[in-house]
Amino acid sequence: MNIQQNISLKPFNTFGLEASAQYFVEVNTVEELKDILQNPDFKNLDKLFLGGGSNLLLTKNYEGLVIKIALKGVEKVFEDENTVYIKAGAGEIWHHFVMYCVENNYAGIENLSLIPGTVGAAPMQNIGAYGVEIKDVFQELQALNLETLEIETFSLAACQFGYRESIFKHSLKGKYVTTSVTFHLNKIATFKTAYGDIQKTLAEMNVTALSIKAISDAVISIRRSKLPDPAEIGNSGSFFKNPEIPLGQYKTLIESFPTLPSYPINETTVKVPAGWLIEQAGWKGFRDGQIGVHARQALVLVNYGGGNGNEIKKLAEKVQQSVLDKFGIKLSPEVNYI
Known part of the structure; x- marks a missing residue:
């Protein structure tokens, strides 16, 4: 080494x-x-x-x-008529892994195309997009216990997944390092196109027969149109989680903000888009020197070059406070401050 x-x-x-x-x-x-x-x-x-x-x-x-x-490797560990289990090293680039599955016609994670990061980080915060989350395709992960230096296996239940949450962000934070993740994927696809602009984009692409690749291509097109490429403008993708609020609070809010979008979680809770809240609070396209809020997607804080982390942190805190003042909703960062 x-x-x-x-x-x-x-x-x-x-x-x-x-x-x-x-x-x-x-x-x-x-x-x-x-x-x-x-x-x-x-x-x-x-x-x-x-x-x-x-x-x-x-x-x-x-x-x-x-x-x-940088633990690499992708292997098939189980297969039957309908299902395949694929194990990937924690250091594999997430999007490369998605493309491997798309190319092999393994369905389940095509909606998660072009998300930055690695396979090992994906379960940490239960990454998700366009109606799919890691927990939907998760089989198990292996992680190194930092105290015993033994490899342990975690099941779906053991990971305690929630919205952008897992046990590794809470009670087991700093106690394990993921070394590999195994996903259960399908040979017969069930397409999820209802979320976001997927259906609209598929129509624009003149897709008449749905396929795993078509869904992936649509998601990639949407993400590229809305999110800046980190190679061109520094960013971490979505900076804040979409908040989940009580149904009663949502009903009160729509009296003042009738166009507030929502996505039902259950009978008592709805999810509202953080990007919409930030945009309504006037931050979309804001720039202060070398940092700012992206002009096309208010959920993305950016470093235009030469900015520093404390400046971005202070900007995030100002955004949080203004959204809290306007809507009574506290935004939580997706990113980890170091």
Whole structure:
């Protein structure tokens, strides 16, 4: 392993923020991961485990060891007439994995095309888009217990998935590192096209016969039209979660804001789009120096180049406060502040 000192983390976070790591190492196998964790020179240092860097807001230099998880590999572990289980290493790029499944006609995650990040990070916050979440296709994951250095297996129930939530963001935060994830996918597709602009986009693409690839292509087209490419403008995709509010609060709000969209969660709770709230609060297209709110999607905070994490954090706090003042709704960040 090549352990480096005072390494810039700018290439390793999609915001393109300049921050340095006191120590940095990339691990390609579970054994390498165990070795670095047992290395006496680093055992007592703080550690940051890095995937694709798409859910991080770096607000300072990292005093400790940054471990880049680069565990690769995709394999079929089970198959019958209708179902296939695919196991992927935590370091696999999520979109590359989705494309592998689309190309092999394995259905279930085509709606999650073009989401940034890695396979290992996907269950951490139960990523989702266009009516599909990781929990819908999740079979199990393997993770390294950072105390015992033993690999443990977590079932769907054990992960305690919620909306952009899992047990790894709460009671098990900082106690495990995901090494692989296994997904159960379908050979016979059940298409989900009701969410967002999928049906409209399919019509514009002149799609007459639905397919896994057509759904994926439509999602990619929508995301590219609305979300900036991190290679061009630094961002982490959706910065805030879509809030879930009591039905009673929603009914009160629509008296003043009759066009407020909503998506029923259950009989007592509805989800409202954070992007709509932020836009109505006047932030869409806002710019302050080298940071701002994206002009096409208010849910995305951006670094135009040269901005820093603390500036973005302060902007996020101003957005949160204005939405709270206007709607009485508190927005929660999807990204992790470091």
